[in-house]
Amino acid sequence: MPLIRLSRLLFAAAVLALAGFASLPAHAGPFEDAVAQFAEGSFADSEEAVGKLIASGNPRAAQIITALQDQRLYADSDTKLVFIKGADGKITSAATGEAVADLPDNASKVKLNNKLRRTVEAAMAGLTLLSPDLDKRIQAAQQVFKSHEEAMLPTVEAALKAEKNAAAKQAFAEARAAILLFKADAPDPDKLDAIAVMKARGDQEALALLTAMPAQQSAAVNSAIAGAKASIDRSLAMWSMVQNGWYGLSLGSVLLLAAIGLAITFGVMGVINMAHGEMVMLGAYTTFVVQETIRTRYPALFDYSLLIAVPLAFLVAGAIGVLIERTVIRFLYGRPLETLLATWGISLLLQQAVRTIFGANNREVGNPSWMSGAFDIGQITITYNRLWILCFTLAVFAILLAMLRYTALGLEMRAVTQNRRMAASMGIATSRVDALTFGLGSGIAGIAGVALSQIDNVSPNLGQSYIIDSFMVVVFGGVGNLWGTLVGAFSLGIANKFLEPFAGAVLGKIAILVLIILFIQKRPRGLFALKGRAVEA
């Protein structure tokens, strides 16, 4: 049983390694013997050499074994010298690591067969289990967890005993449990413990291991397995709900961000702004320009690029919005269908203009450091950029709500929304309110562009991909009511993500569109419709 022998070797290696890496160079004798043994030429010798190398605990052992694995180890059978050919073609002495000018003429590759290859692989895993680097140890433990190679058990147990770090300890315990599950002669109490460990882990991999366990088990173990499986199934189902919910919230926040400006212009002015998506695009391109400037002039500011881009994008998109309102839309009030066509034309113009200036290809917008990366909660992974976008969306929403409620402009906007003619009679300059509203809506679209540049491709077509979704949100939520837009965006986002596992992404989206079309039949003015005689006008 070479594996058993190997495991003994590994165990010895573990004990040696634990005795302390600091004293390693002292064991030069056996290490050099082991290296020289590769020159003997037989597979059995090579295998023995691998074992001795690990036992020697020499830091060069890993390098030599890797070289053997990659077929870069050469040995001269006359002089018993062994060489490593680096990936770059440079030759070094295996024993000392000193550079050698050339391979001796009669040096040949140390051969591998399948049995030796297995030994080498197990040896490598054993080496990394004892690595001083914490991440490598955990990685190796996870590797063992997946392969649950019985031969690794003594090493894993030794490593577990010596481990101080809690995370690594956990990983080792799980690796040990995985091995015990598959060890035919493990006593039942050990197996029950192992099953409990799997149950606590509770993820897809643990479930897979439990399912793959050999069938012949005692009754107690079998019932424990069944219990653990049921428990893992439950927790997996729960987590997948949570995950869908999170994805839904994330999608909803994107929809809300894209639709919120549209809701304002549509709500206050009854104007369908087909160029709304292009305002989002302009915001994204503003972010791109800001980042480019920062990259070339003030690289230190890169982490603040988005903070700088937000007000700029608001100004750029808002200014263009006011310009559009003053030059085109103003003349088309009371003709919503014509407005729709004219703004579609504007969207084509803006797209083509951006394409001419920046090119048709995607532009790269980077994530600042605080927006990249992810963290885990239980079984789900949450990326920082999605989380920030959700927070940002809610902040924008809250600010907008406060603005509508507490500022003079907000009051005027609400008045115009509810009854334009009455508002005009009360002395509100409705045309000024219209221009400012359009600017505000466009500016918010620009801000949305800054956020969306973090998760989507920045291209001239960016806006187009959001325009229909944004309309759906506004139509679904109802006009003239920001809360409707909020509810609409999040319910569409969540519904979409919960449909996806059953129907697939595209069919899910189609289903949502059909549902909205049907919903409109029931409530033609959306979830939260304005009431009163002004609505019919």
Place this chain on the structure above:
Amino acid sequence: MTPHILTRSLNRGALIFLLVVAAAGILLPLSNLLLPESSALHVPTYLISLFGKYVCYAILALSIDLIWGYCGILSLGHGAFFALGGYAMGMYLMRQIGSRGVYGNPILPDFMVFLNYKALPWYWYGFDHFWFAALMVLLVPGLLAFCFGWLAFRSRVTGVYLSIITQAMTYALLLAFFRNDFGFGGNNGLTDFKDILGFNVQAEGTRAALFMLSCLALAIGFLICRSVVTSKLGKVLIAIRDAESRTRFLGYRVESYKLFVFTLSACMAGVAGALYVPQVGIINPGEFAPGNSIEAVIWVAVGGRGTLIGAALGAIVVNYAKTVFTSGPLAPYWLFMLGAMFVLVTLLLPKGIVGTVNAWLEPWKAKRLSRNAESAAREDGVIKPNMAE
């Protein structure tokens, strides 16, 4: 009744339009087929196909004008009906390929072999008969429009809301037809056609015949539209366009009128699509793109909404301009042109070309009208777009 309808729907403008269409439909194919290529009057085959495409667009524009110009329904999803008609025809053409495909499968079209279909999906049954496909060209868009309209009009979805959900409809269909497992060829669509009714689709004679048929369809479609808009029903439609609530209060069932004209218009769009596919040689999901439908609306706006002739004219003019611009060095500027067209037409030329010309001719017409008192020159074509909503 028939002569009555004809005299009522054929005013001077309509007659001139029909004559022009007939002349084009006869002379162009004849010059293509009979005159030698060296002749100055010879029309090359590629132009026949190109004009055939324009004529199909003109039929589509006509169908949009019928509902938008006369009933105030702005559909941003008419391209969907066009494409559905096109797919029905495309399916027939696919079945005609038979075993001449790349994979030589006698039952399954190439893309199905490629996508590992084992049997023909049930909804492809019947499409090896031309009459069935022709029926589907009318039925599928008509039925979709009927169901959609029945739901939408009954619950009084109007104005921009209707526009948005028609756009959502075509968008949903776009997504659906892009799927490979939907059974319509995925994003490659249907192409590589060989025969139509036993004639080679590539042949000059077939192309000329298709062009003639398209012109005939345009003429018939125009006549149908004219007879609808000049009838009593047409008056109610215009009333709905100008004051929907008031018409309802007067006791008309607004939704039934709308539903009828919407379904009729969808069928026309379907026919346009069916004629378009054999001439262009391909149908793919791109035809469902919301942008296409909106572009079709601008043809109508350019030509003159609520004039029918204007719609057809607009489709031809705009598409001719598109061909000229996109094939020349000006290609990058075409979208600027198109965008500017949307803005300028709605701002400066709200009546479109024909509407504006009609307005110029108004004084002259009034003089003539007073001369022969009450004759057939009762003109309903000119509308005031400002009253739309």
